[in-house]
Amino acid sequence: MPTRAALASDTFRVGDQAGDVASGTVAAAMDRLGVPKMFSRNAEIFGEGEPAGYVYKVISGAVRAYKVLADGRRHVVAFYLPGDIVGLAVEDLHNFSAEATTRSKVLVVKRSALVTLAASSSKFARQYWTQAIRETLRAQRRLLMLKLTAQERVVAFLLEMGERIPGKNSLELKMTRQDIADYLGLTIETVSRMLASLENTAVIEMPMSRRIVLRNRPALNRLQHAGC
């Protein structure tokens, strides 16, 4: 798992990051070319099936990518946090919808601008695609959840967020329990109960429902015995 830049969630020192060269230039290009846009909570960024003319980079807040099943069940395909790029891995049309889970700032870039860049620099092209491929790896990794228990899924979620959000052990969740449940394939009640039980066993602490402190990482890693 590539280490992500330590962005304080709103100060966005965007662009380059020490550990991760490949994402650097694509991200940097987006910083140069992108037009910043604010989205209020639950505002749609793009819809499933729409032409994928733009690529997005999250600056602050968070974005959920989701699909709605025929019978109304909602599935959250991915969360994008500050620094993440949304919409690289598509063919012509978006294959999911995207909304801000909270008031968010997003850079909007014409895909064609990136394609032009890629055409002129094979190095850039390579990095562009590498970045897109990473989406595959993440999705495939998430597929492991099919076999995990509710507790393991919630723990996996917390550890994932712990890696991606700055601030050592304290996370501010930018999404509702419903979002989390739809991401993990559980119900909000189960998510709530699992968090409560983790708090009871002193593995985490929840000063507020959206604020979670990872008190005992080794224990968390042990609970998520799905190696990944």
Add this chain to the structure above:
Amino acid sequence: MPTRAALASDTFRVGDQAGDVASGTVAAAMDRLGVPKMFSRNAEIFGEGEPAGYVYKVISGAVRAYKVLADGRRHVVAFYLPGDIVGLAVEDLHNFSAEATTRSKVLVVKRSALVTLAASSSKFARQYWTQAIRETLRAQRRLLMLKLTAQERVVAFLLEMGERIPGKNSLELKMTRQDIADYLGLTIETVSRMLASLENTAVIEMPMSRRIVLRNRPALNRLQHAGC
């Protein structure tokens, strides 16, 4: 030497995936460059974490991509059937292992050969990456299963196989119930029961355990009410 390589169901067209132009040339390139190799049942094609120096194209049989969790649970990430290409969407190392689920013929191509081709033809490069991106879409689509019931998952599996295997409505499953269970995140017993119940309701027919006839597709589509 019994060239049993030509197993009945193996004779159909390789290369072009139903109505798919873009994959044509990558697949065609692999046909030109590839060295055919036989793998017996359960033989390893590559292992997780190994350098990804080769790309593979399935000619006959089937390949399972899988990971094993720390506690021994196995998760099947994907099945690759004749015509499918394995190992495009990777960075330097394979992120899962691959085995033949049954005696299989596979074309082996050096990745560098494809990279060279891509460097000389931007059209080829584009198709190469498009193909890789498709892996993402498939994985993301499969993520929907997190929310599906056992019956819906089994139905989704049958419909997926129905699309990908030739022969209108009759499928020869090239994998065990355990493989299917690990693919769907269920147990073999549940898979078996769901198939039995589909047969009882005359939606499918099972002359043998590995041979399934889709008797009533509209009903199947209805059962899988997860739009996708």
Add this chain to the structure above:
DNA sequence: CGCCGTCTTGACCTAGTTCAAGGGAGGTGG
């Protein structure tokens, strides 16, 4: 023919869902 891996079926059990009720926390208007 007998063995072994695979598949099915039954009976029981449990993790997680469903249904229902109530408790914050933040936002808005008076």
Add this chain to the structure above:
DNA sequence: CCACCTCCCTTGAACTAGGTCAAGACGGCG
């Protein structure tokens, strides 16, 4: 500044889908 309202979150109790355990049955192969 308070009152109210509306989401959001939590907790309990009952229920059920699917897992687990156990016992065959089928089918391919030596």
